[in-house]
């Protein structure tokens with residue numbers, strides 16, 4: 001901005017520089033008049049602003065008086081209130097902090113104030129609110145304590161009040177299947193032998209006609225404790241223990257955990273199986289089919305069909321894989337049975353004479369059948385469980401459905 005402009009602005013109609021044409025006297029007079037007017041303006045302005053600030057301080061004083069009055073009234077009432085009386089304390093709270101309470105009313109005034117007035121007023125009213133709230137909280141706590149004390153002193157315990165409640169649990173779906181199987185076979189005269197989780201090579205493989213180099217061992221990747229001791233890969237070893245200690249005729253089942261180095265949606269490193277063994281004179285494959293058909297009807301319902309596909313297990317001859325008609329589509333073919341209408345349940349067969357020989361049983365006199373199937377698989381089919389891992393993940397969301 002140039003000096004000329006500034007001069008022009010400040011002096012109004014006065015020329016900034018004197019020249020020969022300017023009448024010095026009139027110039028001085030004009031300056032005098034001008035200064036007089038400016039002084040007068042200044043005076044008026046400062047009078048006005050002091051008036052405004054006086055008004056503002058009157059406003060603040062009035063407001064702080066109103067706020068103080070509420071605070072004093074509250075303090076007085078609090079002092080009069082019986083602090084052991086929960087209802088009285090609550091009434092006090094409502095009177096000051098409730099929707100139509102005195103403090104709430106003062107807070108509402110904020111909306112009617114100008115932007116200049118609001119900060120000073122807001123500060124005061126906020127301090128009031130904090131002070132009253134703190135005092136009320138303290139009073140509520142005192143009243144609650146007093147009420148509790150009164151109850152305890154009166155020695156009255158209301159035994160009719162409902163307790164916290166313990167949610168009822170339910171049995172695990174695997175446990176249910178196992179109990180049902182034990183129930184079923186017990187009624188048919190089968191004894192139950194739980195066997196042991198750790199087996200030697202002899203019981204888990206060799207006595208079951210599976211020598212060290214037998215290819216069928218490869219199908220059961222195994223957790224070894226040492227060269228000759230392992231977590232059992234199937235419940236079939238219990239057959240051997242049982243035959244060593246019992247004389248035919250007998251019928252037994254052996255449910256229990258088994259372990260394999262397996263892990264995907266339908267295979268887990270630990271799962272449960274149930275073995276079955278019947279030895280007597282004249283036991284045939286027809287007996288096996290009959291028993292398993294009735295058993296499948298028990299598990300999956302009257303309409304379910306069975307089929308036996310030729311297979312191989314070292315400890316049975318002949319061996320078969322047993323399927324049931326798909327429990328989801330009834331055999332028509334669906335996504336779950338991969339369109340075949342059948343589902344695999346387990347292996348079975350007539351006891352191999354070599355196994356009898358290993359256990360000191362006369363294979364000329366006795367014949368028998370054996371079977372083994374997975375309990376997890378049965379539970380999964382019954383409840384349409386998509387992943388075997390869910391059965392052992394201990395997840396409440398899953399378990400509470402049974």
Ligand code: DAH
Pocket residue numbers: 233234235236275276313315316346347348349370371372373
């Ligand atoms: N042990 C076999 C397995 O885990 C199942 C099995 C098949 C058991 C045939 C048997 C049987 O008793 O006769 O795959």
